[in-house]
Amino acid sequence: MTMFREETIVALGAAGDGIVHADGQTLFVPGALPGETVRIREDGILDTIVTPSPARIEPICSLFGVCGGCSLQILRTDALLDWKMGRVERALRDAGFSALPLPRSFQTAARTRRRVDLAVRRVADGIVIGLHGRNAAPVDMTSCDVIDPKLFALLAPLRDVLASLGALTGEGTLQINLLTSGPDILISTLQELSSSDRNKLANFARLYKIPRISWSLDGKTGTDETVAQIAPVQQVFGPLTISPPPAVFLQASESGERAIVQAVMSGIPPLNRKDLVVELYAGCGTLTGPLAEKAKVLAYEGSAEAVKALRKGRVGLRFDVETRDLVRQPVLAKDLGAARVVVLDPPHTGAPRQIEEIAAAKVKDVVYVSCNPAALTKDAHRLAESGYQVAEWTVIDQFLWSAEVEAVVTFTRDSKRLKKLARNTEGAL
Numbered sequence: 001m002t003m004f005r006e007e008t009i010v011a012l013g014a015a016g017d018g019i020v021h022a023d024g025q026t027l028f029v030p031g032a033l034p035g036e037t038v039r040i041r042e043d044g045i046l047d048t049i050v051t052p053s054p055a056r057i058e059p060i061c062s063l064f065g066v067c068g069g070c071s072l073q074i075l076r077t078d079a080l081l082d083w084k085m086g087r088v089e090r091a092l093r094d095a096g097f098s099a100l101p102l103p104r105s106f107q108t109a110a111r112t113r114r115r116v117d118l119a120v121r122r123v124a125d126g127i128v129i130g131l132h133g134r135n136a137a138p139v140d141m142t143s144c145d146v147i148d149p150k151l152f153a154l155l156a157p158l159r160d161v162l163a164s165l166g167a168l169t170g171e172g173t174l175q176i177n178l179l180t181s182g183p184d185i186l187i188s189t190l191q192e193l194s195s196s197d198r199n200k201l202a203n204f205a206r207l208y209k210i211p212r213i214s215w216s217l218d219g220k221t222g223t224d225e226t227v228a229q230i231a232p233v234q235q236v237f238g239p240l241t242i243s244p245p246p247a248v249f250l251q252a253s254e255s256g257e258r259a260i261v262q263a264v265m266s267g268i269p270p271l272n273r274k275d276l277v278v279e280l281y282a283g284c285g286t287l288t289g290p291l292a293e294k295a296k297v298l299a300y301e302g303s304a305e306a307v308k309a310l311r312k313g314r315v316g317l318r319f320d321v322e323t324r325d326l327v328r329q330p331v332l333a334k335d336l337g338a339a340r341v342v343v344l345d346p347p348h349t350g351a352p353r354q355i356e357e358i359a360a361a362k363v364k365d366v367v368y369v370s371c372n373p374a375a376l377t378k379d380a381h382r383l384a385e386s387g388y389q390v391a392e393w394t395v396i397d398q399f400l401w402s403a404e405v406e407a408v409v410t411f412t413r414d415s416k417r418l419k420k421l422a423r424n425t426e427g428a429l
């Protein structure tokens, strides 16, 4: 017999699940919100909401709870942003920063996501395209309030063309980046494409005006090949125009990208054209172009393909870029010493080895773009130990209705800036 119990949700965990503390145990309850009294099964599965939170709303998507995305669509978006801001604040406090200036924040609108990574599956009556499930088969994305309508409109014709491919025998993947030049599609299948498959994809590109369709075998990196290219593939980052490789890292939405760039540019101190900015984890140049308008930039990035694209696009801009694995071979303190400011935008794992070198170099200002509060805490702790203070912080919610949160934090050890900060933070958080 299933046993139930009534509990109160005390907080949301990092994955967006409600937290219950009971009998010395912590349970994570998906679908429950802080302050709610809920009836749950012994294993934490939600049965009934007894007292709903005032911040609870009806999810707008017809696939809510089924497709695996947008688990926080039950929370008012202002409350969602407050929760995300609280997570970043906690990350900074846990790192050792007790005085924080007031934050800025930005939240994207619905239907603005320009980058999707989807699972594809052949089923008896056609093709399913949906999110990669946590141990579950993808659910067909017949509705979506997150992705850009231009991307959503492509899914129906993509189902048809994918169904016609001999190479798609079981499962595959589909990555689409909505670039300045239009959708850039990378399809991966378990089998090699036949010449008939290639023709079908080329016709699809012409019919739907897709500048480029690429393909890879079984998602293996380095096996991408262009199957169809009907127009130049371009992405504009401020003054920089590049031709990126398929499925390159791109900020999730254009407005999110703008908010991140704006926060980074606000964080850097006044620079003259002789100053050096060292940029780490540069990707294809989201920040490099805008930074190169202010000073000379030396950028590092692990993906050789991204670096190639960035180099090709640097016409008239003052930056150099080097391919470097910053975990295995971080840029050393002695080479960072000449930088007026270091800007870093590491992946989810943060920058554990690189941050040691930054802290040791004692660069005056460090602008850190984070996509993971836990990694931010660890890296920021190292900067706190080294005498930095938080000069500015901006929280960016560009993954609406998910638990993901990004932040741009400016750390400083510049005495003039610290003095100004001391005056401005009186009465702040």
Ligand SMILES: C[S@@+](CC[C@H](N)C(=O)[O-])C[C@H]1O[C@@H](n2cnc3c(N)ncnc32)[C@H](O)[C@@H]1O
Pocket (backbone or CB within 6 Å): 249, 250, 251, 281, 282, 283, 284, 285, 286, 287, 300, 301, 302, 303, 306, 324, 325, 326, 327, 328, 345, 346, 347, 371
């Ligand atoms: C969050 S993205 C940021 C990219 C860029 N700043 C942007 O906004 O588009 C992180 C970047 O770090 C790169 N990266 C991941 N691991 C790396 C490593 N070990 N060494 C150097 N770069 C790495 C990825 O290729 C990716 O371009």
